[in-house]
Amino acid sequence: MIARLKDVAARAGVSVKTVSNVVNGYAFVTEENRRRVQEAIDHLGYVPNIGARNLRKGRTGFLTLAVPELVNPYFAELCGLVMSAAARHDWTVLIEQTGGVRDQEMTVINMAHRSLVDAIILSPIDLHPTDLAQAAAGTPLVLLGERALHAPAHHVAIDNVAAATAATRHLVDLGRRRIAAIGDQPGRHGTAALRRNGYLGALQAAGITPDPALTVRAEAYSRAEGAAAMRRLLDLPEPPDAVFCFNDLLAVGALSAARDRGLSVPGDLAVVGFDGVDEGNYTAPRLTTIAPDKAAIAEAAINLARAAVHDGAQDPQDIVTPFTLVVRESTVA
Numbered sequence: 533m534i535a536r537l538k539d540v541a542a543r544a545g546v547s548v549k550t551v552s553n554v555v556n557g558y559a560f561v562t563e564e565n566r567r568r569v570q571e572a573i574d575h576l577g578y579v580p581n582i583g584a585r586n587l588r589k590g591r592t593g594f595l596t597l598a599v600p601e602l603v604n605p606y607f608a609e610l611c612g613l614v615m616s617a618a619a620r621h622d623w624t625v626l627i628e629q630t631g632g633v634r635d636q637e638m639t640v641i642n643m644a645h646r647s648l649v650d651a652i653i654l655s656p657i658d659l660h661p662t663d664l665a666q667a668a669a670g671t672p673l674v675l676l677g678e679r680a681l682h683a684p685a686h687h688v689a690i691d692n693v694a695a696a697t698a699a700t701r702h703l704v705d706l707g708r709r710r711i712a713a714i715g716d717q718p719g720r721h722g723t724a725a726l727r728r729n730g731y732l733g734a735l736q737a738a739g740i741t742p743d744p745a746l747t748v749r750a751e752a753y754s755r756a757e758g759a760a761a762m763r764r765l766l767d768l769p770e771p772p773d774a775v776f777c778f779n780d781l782l783a784v785g786a787l788s789a790a791r792d793r794g795l796s797v798p799g800d801l802a803v804v805g806f807d808g809v810d811e812g813n814y815t816a817p818r819l820t821t822i823a824p825d826k827a828a829i830a831e832a833a834i835n836l837a838r839a840a841v842h843d844g845a846q847d848p849q850d851i852v853t854p855f856t857l858v859v860r861e862s863t864v865a
Contacts, residue, residue: 534579535576535577535578535579537551537552537555537578538577539576539578539627540572541572541577541685542568543572543575543576544568544569544571544572545568546565546569547567550565550569550720551569551572554566554569554573554712555569555573559699573655574594575823579702581750592631592648592649592650593623593624593650594623594624594625594626594648594649594650594655595618595623595624595625595626595649595650595651595652595653595837596625596626596627596628596640596649596651596652596653597611597615597625597627597628597630597653597654598616598627598628598629598652598653598654598655599611599627599628599629599630599655600629600630600631600632600642600655600657601629601631601632602627602629603848604753604779604781605695605780605781605807605809605810605811606779606780606807606808606826607618607655607807607827609809609810610655610676610787610826610829610830611625611627613826613827613829613831614653614830614833614834615828616830617830617831617834618834620834621834621838623650623834628640628651630654630657632657632658633657633658634658634659634660634663637654637656637657637658637659637663638659638663640652641654641663641664641673641679641847649671650671650672650722650763650837650841651671651672651673651674651837651840651841652671652672652674653673653674653676653833653834653837654674654675654676655675655676655677656671656675656722657663657723658722664684664685672686672836672837672840673685673686674686674687674688674836674837674840675687675688675689675810675828676688676689676751676833677689677692677723677829684839684848686836686840686848686849686850686851687832687848687849687850687851688829688832688833688836688851689829689850689851689852689853690824690825690829690852690854690855691852691855692723692726692727692730693726693727693729693730693733694730694806694855695727695730695775695806695822695824695855696726696727696728696730696731696734696778696806696822696858697727697731697733697734697737698730698732698822698855699730699731699734699776699804699806699822700713700731700735700776700804700856701734701737701738702729702732702804702820702857702859702863703776703802703804704734704735704738704740704775706774706798706802706863706864707772708773708774708802710743710746710754710770710771710772710773710774711713711731711735711740711746711772711773711774711775711776712746712747712748712765712772712774712775712776713727713728713731713746713747713748713752713775713776713777713778714748714757714758714761714762714765714775714776714777714778714782714783714786715727715728715748715749715750715753715777715778715779715782716728716747716748716749716750716778717749717750718749723778724778724843727778727806728747728778731747731776740843745768745812746765746768746772748761748764748765749761750778750782752843753778753779753781753782754782754785755781755782755784755785755788756785757782757785758777758781758782758783758784758785758786758788758789759785759786759788759789760785760789761782761786762775762785762786762788762789762790763789763793766789766790766793766795772803773800773801773802773809774801774803774804774805774863775801775802775803776804776806777803777804777805777806778806778813779805779806779807780805780806780807780808780809780812780819780821781807781811782805782810783803783804783805783806783807783812783815783819783821783862784805784812784815784819786803787803787815787816787817787819787862789802791816797817798817798861798864799865800863802820802862802863803819803862803863804820804822804862804863805818805819805820805821805822805862806821806822806823807821807822807823807824808821808822808823808826808856808858812858812860815862817860817861817862817865818860818861818862819860819862820857820858820859820860820861820862820863820864821857821858821860822855822856822857822858823855823856823857823858824853824854825853825854825855826854828853829853832851832853836849836851850865
């Protein structure tokens with residue numbers, strides 16, 4: 533039979549309340565009683581009912597983390613960090629994959645079963661500001677990586693404009709002048725637009741007139757899209773001498789296309805990525821990249837969700853986490 537709290541109390545010769553205090557880690561229990569309770573727990577094989585405990589606390593013990601795609605190493609790494617941060621607060625994370633599609637993102641924030649989770653952490657791609665107008669009234673919502681929405685929800689992100697500016701300025705400082713960008717997504721107001729703004733601003737600040745032919749769109753941030761975009765750039769009458777890719781997978785594809793054309797990197801072409809995923813350590817040459825502090829993003833998101841669950845409604849907070857320009861051999865030999 534499954535041991536119950538009162539079974540442990542009877543064997544230890546203490547009250548049910550004392551057993552509860554030991555199980556929940558409360559300090560006001562004598563060492564003798566704590567020892568007796570622990571021995572009873574070990575003997576009976578008692579396992580606390582986490583679900584019942586959470587219901588008594590007014591929470592479910594689950595939260596939803598929704599990301600565009602799990603095959604993207606950035607989101608895979610971020611999911612692992614969020615899960616680790618959540619576990620420190622006795623939360624189990626339910627992962628949703630939206631594909632970066634507006635309908636799927638709307639389903640996450642309006643899902644019928646959201647009463648089963650304490651909070652939602654969402655990395656949006658295709659949402660509009662009006663989509664989130666009523667989100668703050670329901671389950672606590674934390675948005676990742678998307679400060680352009682100006683929505684009534686908590687935000688955790690790096691400064692994408694400043695990061696893209698730093699990446700482009702690095703290429704300018706190396707003496708590059710025909711600097712391309714891969715990853716534009718016209719019609720979307722999110723991360724791609726912010727990174728494009730940083731790229732264009734850095735060129736203009738350096739006295740370089742942006743060439744529209746050097747800004748190439750990418751429907752998906754994948755290796756294949758990066759390679760295809762790089763081939764289009766190399767077919768131009770005046771190809772670029774550097775390229776800033778809006779994520780690392782695009783940059784990996786760009787490196788592959790450059791290698792197929794017999795170009796030297798960084799001699800003929802300097803390449804910068806964005807996201808700081810581990811794969812960049814193993815490309816040939818190793819990839820220069822903008823590395824967001826993913827651990828800080830995860831910790832901030834969990835802290836915001838935890839505060840909202842425990843303290844109730846709060847004014848939306850906008851937390852900006854740091855990033856680092858990691859210089860490797862794809863730009864500096």
